[in-house]
Amino acid sequence: MRNYEQTLAACFVCKKGIADNGWFCRLPRKTGDAAGTQATEILLCTPVCAFRHFTNLENETTIHHFNNQGK
Numbered sequence: 001m002r003n004y005e006q007t008l009a010a011c012f013v014c015k016k017g018i019a020d021n022g023w024f025c026r027l028p029r030k031t032g033d034a035a036g037t038q039a040t041e042i043l044l045c046t047p048v049c050a051f052r053h054f055t056n057l058e059n060e061t062t063i064h065h066f067n068n069q070g071k
Contacts, residue, residue, distance in 0.1 A: 009023070009043050010043070011023075011043060011045035011046075011049050012042040012044060012049075012053060013045075013049040013052050013053050014049055018043055018045050022045070023044065023045060024044055024045055024046050024047060024050060025043070025044040025049075025050045026041050026042070026043055026044075027041065027042040027044070028040075028041060029041065
């Protein structure tokens, strides 16, 4: 029997389907509040998608930092 999560795996950036263990990069991520935190994974299919993910993450962090400076 195949793993349900691997069967439905898709790249976090481009949403392209990823075959079993065909990912380029796998990142752990926690979701939910403190009481109901669940560990999930972000799968990225290519180096290009990994670069896009980290670039977007850096931009979100920078924007968040500047928006909270005056508080």
